[in-house]
Amino acid sequence: MDNEEKKIFLNAFGTKLRQLREAKGFTQEKLASDLGIEISQISRMERGVLNTSVATLHSICKILKISSSELLGN
Numbered sequence: 030m031d032n033e034e035k036k037i038f039l040n041a042f043g044t045k046l047r048q049l050r051e052a053k054g055f056t057q058e059k060l061a062s063d064l065g066i067e068i069s070q071i072s073r074m075e076r077g078v079l080n081t082s083v084a085t086l087h088s089i090c091k092i093l094k095i096s097s098s099e100l101l102g103n
Contacts, residue, residue, distance in 0.1 A: 040077035045102055046089070047075045053093045063092045 030038070050060055050071075057075070061068040064085065073079035090097050 035080075036077065039080060041102065042100070043075040043077040045100060049093055049095055049100060050075075053095075055093065060089070060092065064088055 050057070055063075057071040058068050061071045064071075066085070070079060070081070074081050086097060086100070090100060093100075
């Protein structure tokens with residue numbers, strides 16, 4: 030994956046994360062608190078700036094009660 034593809038993927042992931050988070054009634058602050066991370070990390074993920082870990086992805090899915098394929102768009 031080249032840098033442009035990575036940027037497109039991270040932006041799409043962030044957009045999907047924001048949509049699902051809001052649909053589940055979570056604020057960035059609430060999701061960050063439940064994950065035990067800083068709110069700025071949620072903001073950076075949603076803006077496509079932060080490439081998060083697989084462990085954080087797994088935790089997000091558990092908290093939002095969604096599948097990883099739902100979040101990743103597969």
